[in-house]
Amino acid sequence: MQYRKKETKNRIIASALTEFGDKGYLDASMRDIAQNAGVSVGNIYRYFKNKSELFDEIIEPAYCRLMLEMREPHYSRPNYSISQIDDHVDGVMKVLKQYKKQLLILADKSKGTKYERTKEEVVLYVESTLKDRLLPVLNGKGVKVHDQFMFYLLSSTFMEGYFTILRRYDNPAKMRYLIRELIILLFGAIDERFT
Amino acid sequence: MQYRKKETKNRIIASALTEFGDKGYLDASMRDIAQNAGVSVGNIYRYFKNKSELFDEIIEPAYCRLMLEMREPHYSRPNYSISQIDDHVDGVMKVLKQYKKQLLILADKSKGTKYERTKEEVVLYVESTLKDRLLPVLNGKGVKVHDQFMFYLLSSTFMEGYFTILRRYDNPAKMRYLIRELIILLFGAIDERFT
Amino acid sequence: MQYRKKETKNRIIASALTEFGDKGYLDASMRDIAQNAGVSVGNIYRYFKNKSELFDEIIEPAYCRLMLEMREPHYSRPNYSISQIDDHVDGVMKVLKQYKKQLLILADKSKGTKYERTKEEVVLYVESTLKDRLLPVLNGKGVKVHDQFMFYLLSSTFMEGYFTILRRYDNPAKMRYLIRELIILLFGAIDERFT
Amino acid sequence: MQYRKKETKNRIIASALTEFGDKGYLDASMRDIAQNAGVSVGNIYRYFKNKSELFDEIIEPAYCRLMLEMREPHYSRPNYSISQIDDHVDGVMKVLKQYKKQLLILADKSKGTKYERTKEEVVLYVESTLKDRLLPVLNGKGVKVHDQFMFYLLSSTFMEGYFTILRRYDNPAKMRYLIRELIILLFGAIDERFT
DNA sequence: AATGAATGAGCATTCATTCAT
């Protein structure tokens, strides 16, 4: 056995995930986390230095995984097709299966933590890949993009679509279907409008 | 005599708008609102009965205006055109000019108040007008909509687009342009996809 | 006209009398006193230095009058008769007509002020006159009083009887009748028991 | 392990009893209770939900015991004798031994709580038993009672006598003796006067 | 003489965190 009991730690983490997901970092209560974990308040502090590090330890793996995933080439290759969309969705689904709760917390419940800008980071990243992919095409066709904020808007809108799906569904098949539709809706759309 | 009364109230309101906008209702601090307004804690309570009514008094006019606006016929008429989009954008712009900060608070920072479900209300309303408008058209064309959640997703995505624009811009002309683009992007898109 | 407007001062005093009588010194609210006097908060402080001196100024005359009255010889003459009781009641009634509210405040609502021990003072004084009057008689008859606290108890009981009457009735004739009955009840009683 | 828990609770209760007894419910300060108990403010709230429940938890047992005691038959049997007085005194003494401080708080320091009318309740109850017991006797003797308020006055006076004894003495033998004297004084007296 | 806006210390209560057991 290790220095800390794995099972206790897991119960704390599970309880914290729910609490952070329900109330957000700032309004989450250590007492409630302890209670729902069936653990004493003090004992949490044997496993985690404080509320902030409890949050970090729970959220960091999801954050890292997300950052890695975002850098996968199939999110930024310069053209896309149905099969590429499916690569994309496959990749996303793998992350979601492991980290759905954490990602929702990252998106909306991380105010007051060092992760509070994660959603914005992702949006900015998606925006930049959108630009890389679409601008050359548009320039090649002589289209002048009047407002580059449209890329940001599209990116942000896209991400919110994701989170809307995440919040509603657990069924992977369903999620996969809807994400696919969302991509086609938005990026089918943007290609047509700009090209 | 009124002796600065109006000006103090305005300073409190301005400070509260910022505080609620930054931290949300629950995490906003009356002490901080007072401090940033350059006013003593106790003095706030001359103007507002308590934290909850301070929030209400600031947010309610925006909420009412929003609800009225939403019921305007040009948001739900059964077909749309560029000129109708412009009606829509005109209406929205009038609300935004007055209530931008308040609407952003309504959208994301009103947890713990009676307004906490406003964004969801609006999304559901938009969803239902979308269905009313598109379903007959689609049925008329023999298109079978496989998943009605797409209406919700589109509605939610649309609203988030709005709020993204709001957060970024203050210039009305700019906002008008972007909202117009957003509508064309999403609803141009959806018509094509479903029809 | 004097330095301060008499009428305003009177309105404040009347309002304060009611407030102190209802809630006692500590729980009385300067705001409420001002409101019920139809006067601004700040203005009270032109007439009275602070809450404590407002109380003092209202209560002091009654206190002084009470102390004077208590020293009147007919309260302590060494024997008593129906006519002496009537002297007593006459004296008391004169004080009550002027100072009923104040006396009730002195009795029960002066916690936190320098008058908080007034009731006790009076009880002790009555106790001592009781002793002066009865002890010689009792000794003369060879009666041994086992517990001098009985004098205190009788005195205290007597005073509470007074205040019970005061609280209930405003009609002087009624009060006079009841006070007379109370005296006969208690002091008729004590004479018989001890003699 | 319970680790001082019981002892801390007792210290809080003791301190609260003193504080409520000194200042009354409304003016009692949780800070002061904590300080005098040698406990931090927050810790009180581990043991008692709030000020109101701290008061209730301390006072309720005394209140219940008092109400039970009051309904004992020997307080209302239609005639009385020395032995019955001793039953009465025995009963009262048992309550007093346990709940002296609480009864004094109930009597004078419970404004702002659900117990604020307890003394009045008791007085009214005693008044009604007095009437039940004396009126038939008086009617039987052809005595006309001119003013029924005398029953209330006697009852109130009697109760105040009780509380006067309570405030002064802790010695049970002493209290027993004085209560006995008080009853004989007042009810010896009343019988003679009315009969 | 009067107003009522403004102040700030005080209140009851909560909660992340520490620590004796």
Place this chain on the structure above:
DNA sequence: GATGAATGAATGCTCATTCAT
């Protein structure tokens, strides 16, 4: 390893008092 008792700073709010007008 674990408990939960204890701490104290922070919160929303009130109120006697002061002061600019």
